[in-house]
Amino acid sequence: MCGICGWVSFGRDLRAEHAAVESMTETMACRGPDDHGTWVTEHAALGHRRLAIIDLPGGRQPMSVRTPNGPIVMVYSGEAYNFTELREELIGRGHRFHTDSDTEVVLVAYLEWGDAFAERLNGMYAFAIWDSRENKLVMVRDRMGIKPFYYYETADGVLFGSEPKAILANPLAERALTLDGVRELFAFVKTPGHAVWEGMREVEPGTIVTVRANGLRTTRYWTLETREHTDDRDASVAHVRELLEDIVRRQLVSDVPRCTLLSGGLDSSAMTAIAARQLAETGETVRSFAVDFVGQTENFVPDDLRGTPDTPYVHDVAAMSHTEHQDIVLDSDQLADPDVRSKVIRARDLPAGLGDMDASLYLLFKAIREHSTVALSGESADEVFGGYQQFFDPRAQRATTFPWLVRFADHFGKDDSILTPDLTEALDLPRYIQNAYDTSVAAIERLDGESDFEWRMRKVCYLHLTHFVRILLDRKDRASMAVGLEVRVPFCDHRLVEYVYNAPWSLKTYDDREKSLLRGATRDVLPPSVADRVKSPYPSTQDPKYAVKLQDNAREYLSTPGHPVFDIVSHDWLARAVEIETPQITQASRHGLERSLDLALWLDMYKPTLKLS
Structure with missing residues (x-):
């Protein structure tokens, strides 16, 4: 796991731009604290920061292979979980290897198969290859979008990076935000390809x-396709288990300490239990970590989103699977700390607005990094197997919009309610969201003979797997890599995603509950309390002191009415929000305060040019 960046220019000599490339590379030191390297030639410059996971001494980058017509050079972020099999196949084709790293395997695979090599990879990855034979740059991203990857076209080439900050460090990249960028920030739809910053994709x-001298071309090597599912219930459950066993085994491979993220929900518990059984075969013990809040379990109050606290279920799993477990317990001072908020925004390059859920994730990963370098997560199982409440809400099932938005307003209010009236009118978010929805569903193929209800549910599942999950994957990657922790997501294995996506909804809910296939496939390794637990989203603090601290932080901006945040956020709305009495602070008000504080701090940190007219 690493950070990559680069600059391709067909109109200048980049050998005179070492300082700029070094600056781009240095922005991602957190993603790769173990090593760094750059490679510069006339029209291409590549930068790399390394977090050493596999073949610690042999995986240095940029990595190159020589050919009679010039070198092929690669910078690579991520993991190829099938690199062992690919390596053996390539050896059989006459290739020799000088390291034990998956990086070299990916590079040699490109040499052997060209662009077709991407279809052979199983993993999470973002990499760039400069091919001197044809003077071209090849940028490749994994199927589910687990690893982030951005680019910025210039007059004579392109800038690229794992994160926007690497691109923004180059003087050619303008830090600007248009109405479309603000729309993307507040629509909560994650438009494919959209990077919020003007000019960035x-x-x-x-x-x-x-990328060649004559322009840029995009080709798709994978898409979520509609296929007939022919397995019955027992065969489907058995195949899901078979896939999970293989996926977890592959993703446990590491030359550094690894652990699991354990929430006490079905997803992370099943993954942890399988990992514990597999490691026990070699006498190893799984380390597991969970986030909690001071007093949360003792004073928990059920609400429409979360019916139970996580900790008792976490401990049931840890006891049954014999993990070496640790709870990371946070308080409101930590969650509302402006310094923590600043670190989260710097990690995301954007004012994400998820408040304490972002802060707690960052602090959890920071604590884990003291013990482990790799963590396995249950992220994306809800999107794959159908776990969220909106999957079962008739309003969301019938809606001609993104299904999560139907319930989002119920819990958090309308995101644009905090904006100035003029900006709200200019954005016209309903139209933006509708256009994004119409574009997305037009790409879905209906199965012959599929009932109207199954067709609606196919669309709900597709939208979660191509939009919603990418919001959460980006959040997890940025928070983890900000502290140099690699988080792997077994449920994003494309084989599992393809298989379960095409299972009919009636099969995904065969026991009239959420995630039936996953529950059926893993019940034997779970405590009954967890196997029968109702879905509970990622936790959020219920401590009223947290909201009070948000109000205190917001008052500081109200004292400077000329602050640029009020070009976006309504001064009147914020003035009312800070005066709400503690018992009356709703989830919607708290969310609005978090969004406002994120925006204000982001504007201070990045100083973007706002093009809102």
């Missing part, structure tokens, strides 16, 4: 972007 998941 994402390498979309499952695509290859090729």
Whole structure:
């Protein structure tokens, strides 16, 4: 796991731009604290920061192979979980290897198969290859978008990086935000390819972007396709278990300490239990970590989102699977600390607005990093197997919009309610969201003979797997890599995603509950309390002191009415929000305060040019 960046320019000699490339590379020191390297030639410059996971001495980058017509050089972030099999196949084709790293395997695979090599990879990755034979840059991103990857077209080439901050460190990149950028910040739809910053794009998941002197071309090597599911219930459950066993075994491979993230929910518990059984075969014990809040379990109050606290279930799993477990317990002072908020925003490069859920994730990862370098997460199982409440809400099932937005307003209010009236009118978020929805569902293929209800549920599942999950994957990657922790996501293995996506909804809910296939496949390794637990989202503090601290922090901005945040946030709304009495502070008000504080701090840190007219 690493950070990559680079600059391709067909109109200048980049050998005179070492300082700029070093500056771009240095922005991602947190992603790669173990090593760094740059490679510069006339029209291409590549930078790399390394977090050493596999083959600690042999995986240095940029990595190159020589050919009669010039070198092929790569910078790579992520993991190829099938590198052992690929290595053996390539050896059989006559290739020789000088390291034990998966990086070299990926590079040699490109040499052997060209662009077609991407289809052979199983993993999470973002990498860039400069091919001197054809003077071209090849950028590739994994199928699900687990690893972030951005680029910025210039007059004569492109800038690229694992994170926007690497691109923004180059003087050619303008720090600007247009109305479309603000729309993307507040729409909560994660438009594929959109990077919020003006002029910047994402390498979309499952695509290859090729840059030559005559321009840029994007090709897709993977998409979520509709296929007939022919297995019955027993065969489907058995195949899910078979896949999970293989996936977890592959993702436990590491030359550094690893652990699991354990929430006490079905997803992370099943993953932890399988990992514990596999490691026990070699006499190892799984380390597990969970986040908690001071007094949360003792004073927990059920609400519409969360019916139970996590900790008792976490401890049930830890006891049954014999993990070496640790709770990371946080208080409101830590969660509301402006310094923590600053670190989260710096990690994201954007005012994400998820408040204490972002802060607690960052602090959890920071604490874990003292013990482990790799962590396995249950992220994306809800999107794959159908776990969220909106999957079962008739309003969301029938809605002609993104299904999570139907329930989002119920819990957090309308995100644009905090904006100035003029900006709200200019944004016209309903139209933006509707256009994004219509574009997305137009790409879904309906199975012959599929009932109207199954077709609606296929669309709900597809949208979660191509939009919603990418919001959470980006959040997890940025928070973890900000402290040099690699988080792996077994449930994003494309084989599992493809298989379960095409299972009919009636099969995904065969026991009239959420995530039936996952529960059926793993019940034997789980305590009954967890196997039968109702879905509970990522935890959020219930301590009223947290909201009070948010109000205190917001008052500081109200004292400077000329602050640029009030070009976006309504001064009147914020003035009312800070005066709400503690018992009346709703989840919507708290969320609005978090969004406002994120925006204000982001504007102070990045000083973007706002083009809002």
